[in-house]
Amino acid sequence: MQNIFQINTDKQNGLYDITEKVKTIVSKSKVKSGMVSVYVQGATAAIMIQENWDQSVQNDVINLLKKLIPSGIWQHDAQDNNGDAHLKAGIVGPGETIPIIEGNLGLSTWQNIFLCEFDGQRSSRNIVVTIFDAEK
Amino acid sequence: MQNIFQINTDKQNGLYDITEKVKTIVSKSKVKSGMVSVYVQGATAAIMIQENWDQSVQNDVINLLKKLIPSGIWQHDAQDNNGDAHLKAGIVGPGETIPIIEGNLGLSTWQNIFLCEFDGQRSSRNIVVTIFDAEK
Amino acid sequence: MQNIFQINTDKQNGLYDITEKVKTIVSKSKVKSGMVSVYVQGATAAIMIQENWDQSVQNDVINLLKKLIPSGIWQHDAQDNNGDAHLKAGIVGPGETIPIIEGNLGLSTWQNIFLCEFDGQRSSRNIVVTIFDAEK
Numbered sequence: 001m002q003n004i005f006q007i008n009t010d011k012q013n014g015l016y017d018i019t020e021k022v023k024t025i026v027s028k029s030k031v032k033s034g035m036v037s038v039y040v041q042g043a044t045a046a047i048m049i050q051e052n053w054d055q056s057v058q059n060d061v062i063n064l065l066k067k068l069i070p071s072g073i074w075q076h077d078a079q080d081n082n083g084d085a086h087l088k089a090g091i092v093g094p095g096e097t098i099p100i101i102e103g104n105l106g107l108s109t110w111q112n113i114f115l116c117e118f119d120g121q122r123s124s125r126n127i128v129v130t131i132f133d134a135e136k
Numbered sequence: 137m138q139n140i141f142q143i144n145t146d147k148q149n150g151l152y153d154i155t156e157k158v159k160t161i162v163s164k165s166k167v168k169s170g171m172v173s174v175y176v177q178g179a180t181a182a183i184m185i186q187e188n189w190d191q192s193v194q195n196d197v198i199n200l201l202k203k204l205i206p207s208g209i210w211q212h213d214a215q216d217n218n219g220d221a222h223l224k225a226g227i228v229g230p231g232e233t234i235p236i237i238e239g240n241l242g243l244s245t246w247q248n249i250f251l252c253e254f255d256g257q258r259s260s261r262n263i264v265v266t267i268f269d270a271e272k
Numbered sequence: 273m274q275n276i277f278q279i280n281t282d283k284q285n286g287l288y289d290i291t292e293k294v295k296t297i298v299s300k301s302k303v304k305s306g307m308v309s310v311y312v313q314g315a316t317a318a319i320m321i322q323e324n325w326d327q328s329v330q331n332d333v334i335n336l337l338k339k340l341i342p343s344g345i346w347q348h349d350a351q352d353n354n355g356d357a358h359l360k361a362g363i364v365g366p367g368e369t370i371p372i373i374e375g376n377l378g379l380s381t382w383q384n385i386f387l388c389e390f391d392g393q394r395s396s397r398n399i400v401v402t403i404f405d406a407e408k
Contacts, residue, residue, distance in 0.1 A: 001406055001407075002305045002306075002371065002373065002406055004373070033138045033266070034138075034266065034268075035173050035266050035268070037307050037369050037371060039369070039370065039371050039378065041378065041379070041380035041383065042380050042382070042383070043321070043322060043323040043380065043382040043383050048226045048229075049179070049225075049226065049229065049230050050179060050222065050225075050226045051179040051212075051222055053215065054215070055211075056210070056211040056212040056214065056215060056219070057211075057212045057219070057222050057223075057226075059211050060210040060211050060212050060219050060222070060223055061223065061226060063210075063211075064205060064223050064227075068204060068340060069336060074328070074332040074335075075327075075328040075329075075331050075332050075335075076323075076328040076329045076332050078328065079325065079326070079328060083328070083329070083332050086322065086323055086329050086332070087329075087332055087333065087336050089321075089322075090320045090321065090322045090329075090333060090364075091227070091336075091363070091364065092226075092227065093229065093320075093321065093365065093368065094321050094368070094383065095368060095369055095370070096229065096230070096231060097173050097175070097231055097233055097369055098175065098231070099138065099173060099175050099264040099266045101138065101140070101264065106175065106177065106264055107177070108177035108178050108179065108262070110178070110179040111177065111178070111179050111230065126380070128371040128373065128378055130305070130306065130307050130371045130406050131406060132268055132306075132307070132404055132406055134137055134138050134266050134267060134268055135137075136272060136408060169274045169402070170274075170402065170404075171309050171402050171404070184362045184365075185315070185361075185362065185365065185366050186315060186358065186361075186362045187315040187348075187358055189351065190351070191347075192346070192347040192348040192350065192351060192355070193347075193348045193355070193358050193359075193362075195347050196346040196347050196348050196355050196358070196359055197359065197362060199346075199347075200341060200359050200363075204340060227363070228362075228363065229365065232365065232366070232367060233309050233311070233367055233369055234311065234367070235274065235309060235311050235400040235402045237274065237276070237400065242311065242313065242400055243313070244313035244314050244315065244398070246314070246315040247313065247314070247315050247366065268404055270273055270274055270402050270403060270404055271273075272408060
């Protein structure tokens, strides 16, 4: 089973919680034991599993990546002025695979699925959710 | 096929080799050609593929992450005082998928599977191993 | 379906675009909706999804990793003098999973699949491509 959904992003750098969207797709699949692959198209975005108690960890992620990967100093900036966005996306990575356990997304209490936007705002980011059954 | 096992961790930051546990589960599955997903629950731990010749690379991983992501300077520290642990976990990521080749885990000689603990010690970390057959 | 191919690398640190090789394998599989796992064996190499408009982003990736993870200062250098290569490989990670959508690799326009070499040159790097069908 595969489902593609879109979300829009309103910040240049920001994390967007997509856990509920993925949960709904997993629930509809009726898979009891398996895996879900969550993948974002676009070379300046990424998927990260992270806590969502409040905004603090999301802010910390953005601030850490800004510190490690400053903007404006990359060869690619001569083309698009978004070299830092590509590097952040490459290091974090475009996808995560998460187990499905007893019909539910196998996240722990403090794990949520975030789209990381590094070159926003964007009217539409494509997220591909693909589900596999481990019992077949 | 899916199997969940627990390990305890005795350090605040440490790598724990779980290769043998995963190998045993792969062997029992009888899958010849496929993939194993190894996923740790908890937003302050991660899975890394790394060499296990001796302790040196494991120490280097911990020291690198301490240097890049110092403790005590994050917004999230106001809640739990473990902002660095969340950031390390998010960057390394909670899961890896490894091929199964001719019935064996498709690691090379120097690749081992490590649980990375970033907020220990913990009496129990849950590791979810899910196996998929590529021949079906 | 599983396919293992080899490529040689001619630089100590370099990115090598393997998208066309993976595309050919996906096409031969006839899978319409699913996922491909791309995994490199060897604890000093990695897989990264990244733009391939020109050489700029590839150079930026190498330069960023050299800055964050300098060579010559790690415990593991006492063994092999390649501590930095192991750390880069561990942080980037040995594999990516990419969806298959309507029979095609689900990359966006600017996403390509790169082998990252961190300890070359090497006569042969083993890349394992495993394909899963989400409709079965």
